[in-house]
Amino acid sequence: GESVGLHLPTLSVQEGDNSIINCAYSNSASDYFIWYKQESGKGPQFIIDIRSNMDKRQGQRVTVLLNKTVKHLSLQIAATQPGDSAVYFCAENMRNGNQFYFGTGTSLTVIP
Amino acid sequence: DADVTQTPRNRITKTGKRIMLECSQTKGHDRMYWYRQDPGLGLRLIYYSFDVKDINKGEISDGYSVSRQAQAKFSLSLESAIPNQTALYFCATSKQGNTEAFFGQGTRLTVV
Numbered sequence: 587g588e589s590v591g592l593h594l595p596t597l598s599v600q601e602g603d604n605s606i607i608n609c610a611y612s613n614s615a616s617d618y619f620i621w622y623k624q625e626s627g628k629g630p631q632f633i634i635d636i637r638s639n640m641d642k643r644q645g646q647r648v649t650v651l652l653n654k655t656v657k658h659l660s661l662q663i664a665a666t667q668p669g670d671s672a673v674y675f676c677a678e679n680m681r682n683g684n685q686f687y688f689g690t691g692t693s694l695t696v697i698p
Numbered sequence: 699d700a701d702v703t704q705t706p707r708n709r710i711t712k713t714g715k716r717i718m719l720e721c722s723q724t725k726g727h728d729r730m731y732w733y734r735q736d737p738g739l740g741l742r743l744i745y746y747s748f749d750v751k752d753i754n755k756g757e758i759s760d761g762y763s764v765s766r767q768a769q770a771k772f773s774l775s776l777e778s779a780i781p782n783q784t785a786l787y788f789c790a791t792s793k794q795g796n797t798e799a800f801f802g803q804g805t806r807l808t809v810v
Contacts, residue, residue: 594737594738618797620797620798627803628803628804629702629788629790629801629802629803629804630741630788630799630801631801632797632798632799632800635797635798675740675741679797685731685743685746685754685756686731686743686790686792686799687743687757688733688740688741688742689740690738690739690740691740
């Protein structure tokens with residue numbers, strides 16, 4: 587999962603398996619939590635968000651779970667495909683403004 | 699054409715030089731951001747602007763300045779570049795009340 591440090595966490599999964607990417611956050615004042623995907627050579631792209639008063643939100647092949655008790659966020663990708671290989675960032679959107687603060691990222695590699 | 703365009707895409711500059719990175723957007727968004735990405739550290743917010751007359755410091759503003767010349771343009775300046783400012787820089791935009799930020803392709807800056 588994501589953490590502050592010098593090394594990017596990595597996750598390798600077999601094509602077709604489900605992936606779970608984790609993120610720990612520290613700021614209880616965040617209003618929204620957001621997942622971004624960054625492919626090589628590109629800027630981050632929005633995947634899905636979840637409001638702080640929700641526990642779960644589903645999108646197309648992705649599910650985000652929020653556990654406020656332990657300040658933990660996860661992104662689940664169903665039936666992972668080679669195109670899912672990327673770095674995934676969680677981000678917080680602060681209640682008192684519209685700043686986005688990002689985690690350090692997790693590198694997902696899908697093995698064909 | 700890209701919605702968020704950064705120029706230049708790559709730049710090598712010498713220590714002590716002044717350099718400007720430019721960002722323009724066609725999304726009509728009021729909010730613009732500059733981030734810096736370093737390996738293992740994710741994206742860190744340098745400056746952000748909620749409209750033309752609004753400029754705010756982010757997490758790591760020291761050594762940087764910005765100018766919001768118009769709603770569509772937000773430039774980042776390094777007044778006197780130093781080697782530890784070598785990084786990948788991203789501009790992003792968002793709309794008030796919206797959690798989705800749109801990123802440019804990034805500018806790779808190397809200070810030698």
